[in-house]
Amino acid sequence: MGIHDDGTLDGATPQKDEAALTLERRSLFGLGLASAAIGAAATGLLTPASAQAQTAAKSKLHIVKERGKLIVGTGSTNPPWHFQDASGKLVGMDIDLARLLAKGLFDDYEKVEFVLQGSDARIPSLVTDKVDIVVQWMTVTPGRAQQVEFTVPYYREGVGLLMLARGGKFKNYEELKAAGKDVTVGGMQNVFLEEWIRKALPQAKVDAFDSPDAAMQALNARRIDASMQDQSAMRWLMQQAPGRFVDSGFGWMPNSYASAVKPGDPIWLNWVNTVYKEAMMGVDFDYFAASYKKWFGIDLPIPKVGFPQEFA
Template identity: 60%
Template sequence: MFKPLTQLGTAAFVCSVFASAAQADKLQDVLDRGYLIAGTGSTNSPWHFMDANNDLVGFDVDMLRLIAKGLFDDSEAIEFVNQSGDARIPNLATDKVDVACQFMTVTAGRAQQVEFTIPYYREGVGLMLMADGEYADYDALKAGGSGITVSVLQNVYAEEMVHAALPEATVDQYDSVDLMYQALNSGRADAAATDQSSLRWYMTQNPDRFSDAGYGWNPQSYSCAVKPGEQRWLNFVNSVLHEAMTGVEFNTYAASFEEWFGVQLDPPQIGFPIEYK
């Protein structure tokens, strides 16, 4: 039979609940520590890579610095943990990092293991062309039919993915990104199917050499992630990212977007919040 808690028992239970909540307050833990511990990679431009000065840079890195700035008004109050892609979720689960921003695609399966933030980038596949090549744009490639060859990174879904955009094209798969781009440079491929972020980065670095065919498909959302159950911490990181894209830190976000992707963003419309339209 159920027995009601005594006053003392009730008080002890409530204290226990609040103690547990306090222990689980990641935001306060980070503030008390005085710096952010952030997980990301170091080998994938324009997201996270080492520059000529051996400094960690990239769009993911800029997003993490925005979080540090929101916490401490200091974008340098941050310790980076260099991690592989398969360490992103385990490092969150074991508290080795406070947050991971590492071009992490949102999936339903991953959402059962981490708490995803709001997306800070929408990825997709694009077609890279040589600026002085035979084919000027997507329409020209599609008109080329079976005479078109597309290089792509080797993947079980690679042929299906390319044929979603160019149904008749010949698909050449390569086991490295460098070989995929070499095929385009050497003329063995008429186009390279690659992430649109990579396409924009290569065009930014080589504006007279490469061009965008002007067609994108296979959308994916990139979000940061935190450990499950840390709602206050998740709310804070979401607030930072939201205001970076729509509010007080828009200029910082827009400058980073232009640096890494070569695209100037239009300022958010003033007036009624566009999120609710």
């Protein structure tokens, strides 16, 4: 439900997603193989062990292993999630996660092929097997969950208010709210902009801009008091220009980012979830924590030793 740097937003249903792009889920058996397996089982030729092996052989996990590389759908224009650095290399939090999956599969972070795509191609690329997984700042919604299967979330997004650290009229959210109608907040033009801003600041004036860059220019010129942004984008901007910008201290409209796989393959989904969970809480925590620090400036607490705290 956040507004992204490419001007897209995530809605509650697939239809709403595409309508709001002005701002931004297989059977394990092929039909013939399924029939053959059923026939063999009926004649006593398929033992439980061989049936399990046949099912496992159909998993994307085994297909990817045999191919020798992972194919990932992602983007290239939305820092800090996926973008090209000064050397032209694809980097970002989504890219780090994709490389971690390749490391788990092949013991090689580089055995991954990235398919660059727009946000509207994420689900089609999965269901047509163009990619093995989508790692592309994808918001979890009930509508999308009818078409793809989501992994465990790896980030909780939300919107916030970016302000100038020096020279602005207000210093934090409390001052913004207290000022009432004397506050002007800008953001990327879309049908939800005023509604979203007024969830946080009911009396604020709202100024809509054609692009995120235009909103930032207005903030730098002090024509607006704050810019509504995704909180990940805010953290990235504060990382890039230390001391220039500050978070107002209030965030709202939370939504979860997760990766997505084609439905009907529990082996593949379980494997990806295992990698993500152990990155957040186990053997690959250092890698995951370094990515959070680099892209968001967030220091993750070291998981407690003893009883797994995720089950506490």
